[in-house]
Amino acid sequence: MIDLKRNTKGEYVEATGLISQKCRIYQPNQKDDFKISRSRFGEFKDCPRCFYLRLVKGLQSPGMPQFKLNELTDTLLKKEFDECRKIQKPHRKLIEDGLEHIVPYDAGITKIMNSKKEEKEWQIIDVWRESKNHGLKYKFKDTNIILQGGIDDVWLNTKTKELIVVDYKSQASPKKVSQDTYFDKSGYHGSYKTQLDFYAYLMKGMNLEYGISDDSYLYVVNGLDVEEGFNAEIKFSETLIHHKIETDYLDYEIQNMIETINTDKIPESNKSCKNCAYARQRSVIDTLGEIKKE
Numbered sequence: 001m002i003d004l005k006r007n008t009k010g011e012y013v014e015a016t017g018l019i020s021q022k023c024r025i026y027q028p029n030q031k032d033d034f035k036i037s038r039s040r041f042g043e044f045k046d047c048p049r050c051f052y053l054r055l056v057k058g059l060q061s062p063g064m065p066q067f068k069l070n071e072l073t074d075t076l077l078k079k080e081f082d083e084c085r086k087i088q089k090p091h092r093k094l095i096e097d098g099l100e101h102i103v104p105y106d107a108g109i110t111k112i113m114n115s116k117k118e119e120k121e122w123q124i125i126d127v128w129r130e131s132k133n134h135g136l137k138y139k140f141k142d143t144n145i146i147l148q149g150g151i152d153d154v155w156l157n158t159k160t161k162e163l164i165v166v167d168y169k170s171q172a173s174p175k176k177v178s179q180d181t182y183f184d185k186s187g188y189h190g191s192y193k194t195q196l197d198f199y200a201y202l203m204k205g206m207n208l209e210y211g212i213s214d215d216s217y218l219y220v221v222n223g224l225d226v227e228e229g230f231n232a233e234i235k236f237s238e239t240l241i242h243h244k245i246e247t248d249y250l251d252y253e254i255q256n257m258i259e260t261i262n263t264d265k266i267p268e269s270n271k272s273c274k275n276c277a278y279a280r281q282r283s284v285i286d287t288l289g290e291i292k293k294e
């Protein structure tokens, strides 16, 4: 896709292909703390080379358009669950599915300093949701790497007193969403399991007041193609997809990720990646001249 660089005023500016903020570039074996997000970890799993080129070499890959409709469904679901959180009642979908012993977790309030050095009160769940500056955080063992992730929701199993990791997912598919087939065929649905495991891993490391449940859920809303037509509204089905949390494998994978950025060796690429294939083909037929040195 074509991704044109603009400044904050919306004006086109020259794209350099490099990250401008040096603090977001990792120096192999650096001592200062460095944050790595859940999505970067996902990139490492898909292609260690791209992950390395971005984190260590500071290359900026073209962006993707923002999925505003998905964001909206997330926001609306968060509002619904926050209403239930205030009164500590189960959400209607959980009652419908016989899970009335599960309520949205109320982690309380904390104070956070904003960029103007003003202290503001935040709901802790909103701190955990905010992936840019806050989110769930856990410093990996005795390293300088802070793992981070913005979670959609955390529920409390009132019977077992365990916290449940939850992510909201929006999609539009003519196929019925079902537990039996959800993780079967689609590769990226499989990556949602890692996402849930990663959040559970962070929460385990944070030593919260309750333990972390082996049960986690995706709250999947599926846009339906209805006979009546659009009429300025989209109807959705709602399905809870269960995933049994596994976190043991993450220790090894995260260690591997950290070792990768602590070397000078650029890892192999993913042979299935269309972007790299495109770049290779393009370099054969298209020369854009010398790259300007910064």
Ligand code: SF4
Residues within 6 Å of the ligand: 046, 047, 048, 049, 050, 269, 270, 271, 273, 274, 275, 276
């Ligand atoms: S194969 Fe190439 S373009 Fe694709 S993710 Fe890896 S380094 Fe990036």
